Amino acid sequence: MDGSIKPTADQQRALAARYGQAAPAAGPWNPVIDCLLQHRSVRGYKPDAVPAGTLETLIAAASSAATSSNLQTWSVVVVEDPAVRAELAKIAGNQKHIEQCPLFMVWVADTSRNERLGIAEGKPLEGLPYLETFLVAAIDAALAAQNAVVAAESIGLSTVYIGALRNNVPRVAELLKLPQGVSCVFGLCVGYPLAGREGEVKPRLPQHVVVHHGTYDHSEEHDHRATYDAAMSDFSARHEMAAATWSERVIERNGTVAALRGRDKLGEHLRGLGFPLK
């Protein structure tokens, strides 16, 4: 596929939806990039099944993502049992879409496979108990899952990540019979949006705020934040969201330990699941 630098109407619309007035000038563009820009998280699903072969296609996309040293320290558990779905929804603070969506996947950091390999080959892996090894596994899972998300959205499906499964990773491990050395990183709902729940592209911080040249420089951040707060305030009003501005949202989510909803114990929980995080 090729990139063209002529700005098209589609491109200008997509960039304006993502950045509002702070949209950057036109760069290369094509249908893949348009698909990426259209992403929105969906939290209400029809019961309609996904097309035959969807899981295989999503996993083929996931397997095609880069993985650190080809270690492939991720796995995925597909959950269909309604009773287990209900338990997972409860862990995630009653997110009903976990029960609704036709395809629900739990993406896991998995060093157990390589541990079994080392034991079978008579070479126990000394590198496993480190924070680095857990982080690689979590990043592997994230890169794989993001490719699956892009593939899903390209065939007209919607998705939403469920980070709130980390509220209680030991309980998730118990429900899915995860061995030691495996922990859920996040869930992912896949399906067709309910009418009226298709969502709207959410504005993001201007590129000037997240991109730095040469060295890190936040000297203009404060002014950009004010502009973004106004854009997010408009967005929130359209969607009846609780926190009005972005700043309020950040303070709500990271302001208190209680807002972590149990995830303040993640380190302790991961150690219990066989990740010493040395």
Place this chain on the structure above:
Amino acid sequence: MDGSIKPTADQQRALAARYGQAAPAAGPWNPVIDCLLQHRSVRGYKPDAVPAGTLETLIAAASSAATSSNLQTWSVVVVEDPAVRAELAKIAGNQKHIEQCPLFMVWVADTSRNERLGIAEGKPLEGLPYLETFLVAAIDAALAAQNAVVAAESIGLSTVYIGALRNNVPRVAELLKLPQGVSCVFGLCVGYPLAGREGEVKPRLPQHVVVHHGTYDHSEEHDHRATYDAAMSDFSARHEMAAATWSERVIERNGTVAALRGRDKLGEHLRGLGFPLK
């Protein structure tokens, strides 16, 4: 874009390249999915510049990825200075492509922006010092970067992640003048491959090994690994790679603490950079 379940010659070729004899049956397919399946990491670059506007397009794709609670706890530093590139290449174990490629980006976990926000608003964020908050930031960076990779590859550019920047995150922080609460997660080279360095799609573990239904089940893993070891042995022979089978590669990379090349100190290093990882 729409998905069709008729297997095309392109699809069969792409799945065979990724999985060998263990390729799954055909599922939905389109040019976006084909682009994802074609991924290969490239470690030798021409000096040719990327097209005008490429950075803006890659960041627009990155910004469009999901981010936990819209916290957007990632940033990116674009490094052009050849002296800094040389230092980064050295940290990463002399990976020359860091110096060669026309666009080099360092993706960082960044909770400092939200910390500044909290301070400016008179609401210090109690949720920041937790492992969970660092993990969210690293996952945010990974999802964003993967969208940038997909966008880059869709316009004919190649990429490779540089996880080895984690060999020495304090030195990377010093070179890029990262404030406390910011740490490199990985680097990313972007550019056009040198002739003969385009790479070949690398086979991955069969889907049966990474996908579990209902509960985690590794009962057939051992046999699948033998088949995959044979496929990777062929691939390694074609590419003059040191470790012959996949099992040997895993044992080489995770077998000893020395093979972590300094990353066994990641926890200590991150604490020094302002991530208490509680």
